[in-house]
Amino acid sequence: MLNDGSAVVRVLVLDDEPEHAQPNVDALRRRKYDVVQTMTVDETLEILRREGQSFRVLVLDMLMPGSGGPADREEFTNPVETGMRLHRTIRGTLKLVEVPIIFTSVVRDPNIRERIREEERKYRNKVSFLTKPFLPVDLIDRIKKVT
16 A cells, blocks of 8 residues: 555655655655655755656755855855745746645744745645654654645
C-alpha cells in the first residue's frame, strides 16, 4: 500500500542542513513517498522550473542562505528574506499556486510567519508551519493534511 492508499505523492524537501532533513526524507521514502531532496535555493528553483507541477507538496526550510543571484549581493543576504523571496518566486514567477507549502524552521517569531501568511492570502492557500525540531511522523501527518 502506498502512502495514501492509492497514488504516489511526490514531495520536494529543501533544507541546507542535510543532517536535519535526512531522518524526515528517510521516513517519507519508507512510506513510499517519492522524495526529491535539495540543499540550495538555486537547485530547488531549477527543479521546480522543470518539474514543478509534478509535486503534490513542497517542504521548505524558511531560513536559507542566499541563492547567489544579484539580490544576494545587495540587501537580501538575510536568510529570512531569501526564504520570502523563494516563496514569492514559487507562487508568482513559477505560478505554482496550487502546490501546498510546508515551511520548516527554528524561527518562532510570529511577525515572520505573518508575513508569509499575508503573501499566501494572495493565492488563497493556507500556509503550514512546522517548528524544528520535529519528528518525522509530524511531517508525515502534516503532508497528509495538506494533500
